[in-house]
């Protein structure tokens with residue numbers, strides 16, 4: 001049997017009488033880059049919060065490969081501490097030599113070796129997001145959650161960061177879950193795309209990570225059509241065969 005990292009089984013989440021999620025079912029396998037896409041309000045962030053154990057589901061079960069699965073989140077807002085240098089944002093001002101060395105190494109791995117002594121306000125938007133990524137990587141996560149991490153960046157920096165994050169995840173063999181409303185970003189970065197609509201997963205497609213622009217555009221269009229079509233039966237989860 002294939003090893004699984006995390007499985008969501010018939011997950012529901014209500015807030016008072018408001019249903020945010022119902023009957024969410026999917027599995028993430030080690031080493032995959034999965035994207036959750038869908039329109040605003042569909043439930044993507046709620047799923048992320050449940051996976052990160054920031055909240056608990058009101059129905060169903062989440063099964064983790066191990067109870068203490070290390071999960072880290074990178075948010076759109078970089079959440080860096082403005083009074084600390086880049087390096088201290090990673091080491092949390094630790095005086096432990098090993099922790100400092102690890103922070104230096106991690107900073108170098110995101111291409112910011114020479115920015116250790118800079119403060120967040122001295123960095124560009126893209127650089128700040130690299131620091132935020134490095135901070136998430138400091139914990140050696142078994143699952144990296146990316147919550148619209150590039151939403152605030154200009155189009156060129158965003159494209160550059162998509163490529164960069166893809167490389168970092170590939171090199172580190174990281175299992176990654178990206179949340180985005182950008183179908184093009186999902187198609188370009190992911191091995192697998194899960195469409196979230198009206199609080200549940202309605203469709204799954206193979207992503208076009210590492211493939212040419214034409215394939216990326218085709219996958220993005222396919223996913224967009226699913227998101228925009230009005231007649232979803234939420235109990236029907238369709239799967240498309242992996243592309244050649």
Ligand SMILES: Nc1ncnc2c1ncn2[C@@H]1O[C@H](COP(=O)(O)OP(=O)(O)OP(=O)(O)O)[C@@H](O)[C@H]1O
Pocket residue numbers: 015018019020021038039040041042043044045046047181
């Ligand atoms: N704490 C909360 N209390 C009440 N309702 C909530 C709460 N959190 C989320 N919701 C509702 O659950 C639904 C799903 O929200 P969620 O933020 O997960 O969607 P999303 O797909 O991530 O949207 P976005 O892309 O805008 O972040 C929405 O209708 C939202 O209003």
